[in-house]
Amino acid sequence: MIWHSMLGQQCGFRDGDMERIYLDYGSSKPIDPRVLELVRRYLEHNYGNPSSLHSVGLEAKRALEEARAKIAELINGENERTIIFTGSATEANNLAIKGAALRNIGKGKEVAASTIEHISVLNSMKELQKNGFILNLIPVDSTGIVGLEKLDKALTKNTTVTSIMYANNEIGTIEPIREISKIVHDKGLYLHVDATAAAGYIPIDVQADGIDLLTLSSNDLYGPHGAGALYVKPGVKLQPVLLGGGQERGFRSGTENLFAIAGMGQAARIAKDEMSQEADRLKGVRDKLIKEILTIEGSYLTGHRTHRLPNHASFRFNHIEGESILLNMDMHNIQVSTGSACSSKTLEPSHVLLAIGLKHEEAHGSMVLTLGRSNKMEEIPTIVKAVEETVERLRKLSPLSK
Numbered sequence: 001m002i003w004h005s006m007l008g009q010q011c012g013f014r015d016g017d018m019e020r021i022y023l024d025y026g027s028s029k030p031i032d033p034r035v036l037e038l039v040r041r042y043l044e045h046n047y048g049n050p051s052s053l054h055s056v057g058l059e060a061k062r063a064l065e066e067a068r069a070k071i072a073e074l075i076n077g078e079n080e081r082t083i084i085f086t087g088s089a090t091e092a093n094n095l096a097i098k099g100a101a102l103r104n105i106g107k108g109k110e111v112a113a114s115t116i117e118h119i120s121v122l123n124s125m126k127e128l129q130k131n132g133f134i135l136n137l138i139p140v141d142s143t144g145i146v147g148l149e150k151l152d153k154a155l156t157k158n159t160t161v162t163s164i165m166y167a168n169n170e171i172g173t174i175e176p177i178r179e180i181s182k183i184v185h186d187k188g189l190y191l192h193v194d195a196t197a198a199a200g201y202i203p204i205d206v207q208a209d210g211i212d213l214l215t216l217s218s219n220d221l222y223g224p225h226g227a228g229a230l231y232v233k234p235g236v237k238l239q240p241v242l243l244g245g246g247q248e249r250g251f252r253s254g255t256e257n258l259f260a261i262a263g264m265g266q267a268a269r270i271a272k273d274e275m276s277q278e279a280d281r282l283k284g285v286r287d288k289l290i291k292e293i294l295t296i297e298g299s300y301l302t303g304h305r306t307h308r309l310p311n312h313a314s315f316r317f318n319h320i321e322g323e324s325i326l327l328n329m330d331m332h333n334i335q336v337s338t339g340s341a342c343s344s345k346t347l348e349p350s351h352v353l354l355a356i357g358l359k360h361e362e363a364h365g366s367m368v369l370t371l372g373r374s375n376k377m378e379e380i381p382t383i384v385k386a387v388e389e390t391v392e393r394l395r396k397l398s399p400l401s402k
């Protein structure tokens, strides 16, 4: 496993002694060493602006189009022109939602999304709501699956864009996108899918799935931060959000971040080639981890048991609190995430956990493990022991468990 040890060295993990066990790949991934090599080359030598007409510019343009083609291939886009580069998944979500709603305002002023969408989707829709749009939020069941009948009822001829994520980043649940797309398309409407958490782990085929707009992130594919992409099906009309020099066919002005984009292209190619093998490997680790952690008293899986991302294991524990879990696990040098409180400076628990029906106090006790290329079966005993110790320690301190 040369590949794992390269990644390990690069992340500061020490191979063999389990010094660090990183289980937060959903928040940020190390750049793939093969991608890093290419990015370094671009930073050093390919400094051209793809809009310049001289040879250095043309070289940059070629690199940009190559990356576009690789990303289109990963999701089976019709051609490379369907890919618009952005600076992040957040920006792609903003462009998809505000862009589709505002460009198609003649059709109506309604938008729809599931209650568990990423905040960049929900906040884009809330901004439209402030400007007179009606926002229809579609509930999910206790495993996070979107209610298809409720979706069907909520959509009207005035709905300009419906956004449902491919898979949820906090609970790992994979949505039935083809069934959702059928409902949306039977009404002649546009479907936007945020595939940030799913891409690179499960196969995505925008044509077979029936997707009009699809969001991707470079770093989630082990590419550099600073690039994202929006797939736009041929014929779908969008209004740009960023105005300026008309780059990206006018959909996203601003000089393209070429080194990050070239890296994203390379990361997409690697994901396409290696996804199925890596997903199978991670599924084995995930399932064993879930089985072992659920033997802890008062622990529960969040999200769907089987329709879940191969790298995703998420839990809640009675009577304890997610941030304390995270900090205690970090003392064991194991990095995890919590859906509970809030990067967002509020004490509200995660909107996703509330949307699947958890009470506030239940939603506060959450721990999210997102696995990646450095994780191995052999790490499981260390992880489980650390979780057991953490839960026991925090329960002793918790007034709720008395």
Ligand code: PMP
Pocket (backbone or CB within 6 Å): 026, 027, 088, 089, 090, 091, 093, 118, 120, 165, 167, 168, 169, 194, 195, 196, 197, 217
């Ligand atoms: N959508 C989903 C599902 C996410 O998990 C994230 C965060 N990784 C985003 C969108 C936004 O990504 P970024 O912060 O890189 O723009």
